[in-house]
Amino acid sequence: MRWSRKYVWVNHNNGCALEHVVIAERALGKPLPPFAEVHHVDFNGTNNVRENLVVCPSRSYHRLLHLRTKALSESGNANFLKCRHCKAWDDPLNMKTWATANGMVMKAHHVACNRSYQKDRFDPVKKKKQRDLYRTMPR
Ligand SMILES: [Zn+2]
Numbered sequence: 402m403r404w405s406r407k408y409v410w411v412n413h414n415n416g417c418a419l420e421h422v423v424i425a426e427r428a429l430g431k432p433l434p435p436f437a438e439v440h441h442v443d444f445n446g447t448n449n450v451r452e453n454l455v456v457c458p459s460r461s462y463h464r465l466l467h468l469r470t471k472a473l474s475e476s477g478n479a480n481f482l483k484c485r486h487c488k489a490w491d492d493p494l495n496m497k498t499w500a501t502a503n504g505m506v507m508k509a510h511h512v513a514c515n516r517s518y519q520k521d522r523f524d525p526v527k528k529k530k531q532r533d534l535y536r537t538m539p540r
């Protein structure tokens with residue numbers, strides 16, 4: 402047996418395998434599907450008791466699981482999403498949400514937060530201040 406940074410490796414079928422994969426496959430009674438990943442409920446990659454393992458059908462599902470766990474622990478509600486501007490967790494019904502390129506993981510912001518963000522970005526007074534600041538910088 403050897404150790405990687407965060408997982409346990411075991412001898413398996415004359416080779417080396419991740420212990421949580423071996424245990425998940427034993428529980429399933431068959432090999433994991435090609436894109437499946439094994440999630441550790443307590444985020445401890447070396448705690449490979451059956452109850453700590455959840456088989457995810459894909460990487461994006463696995464990511465979603467992490468996101469929901471984080472939402473639950475930080476906001477008390479697994480369905481909440483984090484506003485990318487004010488960094489507060491909130492009900493997706495109060496926000497504008499969109500999926501990232503890979504699909505399942507949702508991004509979100511409050512409409513009001515985004516409006517003030519866009520306003521700041523394109524505010525000509527602020528822009529001019531930044532320009533003036535730049536001009537006064539020593540070169
Ligand atoms: Zn995980």
Ligand SMILES: [Zn+2]
Pocket residue numbers: 484485486487488489510511514
């Ligand atoms: Zn916000």
